[in-house]
Amino acid sequence: MSVDIDAAVIANRRLSADYNVLSLAAPEIAAAARPGQFVMIKTSGGQDPLLRRPFSIFEILRDAGGAPIGVSIFNKRIGAGTTLLSRVEAGTRLPLLGPLGRPFEPVDPPAEAWMLAGGVGLAPFVTLAAALAERGTRSTLFYGARRAEELYCVELFEAMGVTIVLSTEDGSRGSRGRITVPLAAALETRPLGNPVKLYVCGPTPMMRACAQLAHAHGRACDVSLEQVMGCGLGGCYSCVVLARGADGGVPHHTRTCIDGPVFDAQRVVWDAVAAH
Ligand SMILES: Cc1cc2nc3c(=O)[nH]c(=O)nc-3n(C[C@H](O)[C@H](O)[C@H](O)COP(=O)(O)OP(=O)(O)OC[C@H]3O[C@@H](n4cnc5c(N)ncnc54)[C@H](O)[C@@H]3O)c2cc1C
Ligand code: FES
Numbered sequence: 386m387s388v389d390i391d392a393a394v395i396a397n398r399r400l401s402a403d404y405n406v407l408s409l410a411a412p413e414i415a416a417a418a419r420p421g422q423f424v425m426i427k428t429s430g431g432q433d434p435l436l437r438r439p440f441s442i443f444e445i446l447r448d449a450g451g452a453p454i455g456v457s458i459f460n461k462r463i464g465a466g467t468t469l470l471s472r473v474e475a476g477t478r479l480p481l482l483g484p485l486g487r488p489f490e491p492v493d494p495p496a497e498a499w500m501l502a503g504g505v506g507l508a509p510f511v512t513l514a515a516a517l518a519e520r521g522t523r524s525t526l527f528y529g530a531r532r533a534e535e536l537y538c539v540e541l542f543e544a545m546g547v548t549i550v551l552s553t554e555d556g557s558r559g560s561r562g563r564i565t566v567p568l569a570a571a572l573e574t575r576p577l578g579n580p581v582k583l584y585v586c587g588p589t590p591m592m593r594a595c596a597q598l599a600h601a602h603g604r605a606c607d608v609s610l611e612q613v614m615g616c617g618l619g620g621c622y623s624c625v626v627l628a629r630g631a632d633g634g635v636p637h638h639t640r641t642c643i644d645g646p647v648f649d650a651q652r653v654v655w656d657a658v659a660a661h
Pocket of ligand 1: 423434438439440441442458459460461462463464465466467468505508509610611612613614646
């Protein structure tokens with residue numbers, strides 16, 4: 386059940402010139418949220434931008450007793466709305482709708498979970514890692530960026546016991562090159578009898594490459610698509626992608642805000658997905 390509230394900004398933590406973590410008071414959303422779900426945020430009090438913007442729920446914020454009090458978002462500045470969110474000050478109130486969308490389904494032991502994050506695609510994985518840890522499922526985060534300075538918040542995953550595999554395109558941290566290189570090596574050496582499920586979020590070419598590798602090795606793979614969204618509620622059709630039915634049938638246009646953002650990667654018609 387989603388709610389629409391005026392959420393007070395608790396804190397705005399700057400990570401770099403382009404990234405910040407925004408904490409928002411939203412106990413109802415925090416209590417209802419499942420891993421990989423998102424919120425729609427109105428980034429300005431006026432009409433510019435008019436439409437809300439979608440953001441993965443990054444962290445569930447809790448009080449000293451463990452009760453959920455809010456959510457944070459991991460914001461990358463790319464345009465008007467995300468620039469406003471990078472500057473917003475504590476105490477400001479922002480209209481916040483959520484939680485929304487189809488969540489990740491965490492696997493149970495003995496299966497393992499491999500999370501694949503590219504850049505800002507890290508955002509839905511803190512909540513997934515927490516859900517996996519609760520079930521006792523072993524998990525690994527494969528996290529790639531262009532350079533070391535763009536790998537953020539790794540310590541959140543380390544604190545949950547997640548195995549970390551890093552890569553940077555310039556080789557400044559982790560292995561040099563794309564994250565698909567260590568992923569391919571890990572898939573190659575993993576015995577088929579050891580079940581593993583892949584969860585992927587990042588730039589479209591990266592998600593597509595991970596989906597192809599998973600398919601080639603006969604592993605289940607879910608992707609979280611980041612289409613442009615106008616409403617988040619199924620009303621505007623701005624977010625459609627071509628996807629096959631669950632039975633693998635004829636592809637049809639499906640709304641990523643309500644049928645996703647999480648999809649079985651084999652359902653997605655990748656040639657028709659806009660490359661972000
Ligand atoms: C389910 C979901 C979860 C998301 N989670 C996060 C998150 O956790 N953190 C985060 O920083 N961003 C996230 N995004 C992306 C975020 O919604 C966009 O970056 C944001 O809407 C851009 O708004 P803007 O006003 O800053 O940019 P605009 O001024 O609207 O656009 C600037 C440029 O960015 C392009 N653009 C717009 N939307 C996207 C997009 N989805 N992906 C790539 N390019 C885009 C536009 O085409 C334009 O060229 C998510 C998107 C979805 C659908
Ligand atoms: S964002 Fe409006 S229908 Fe999906």
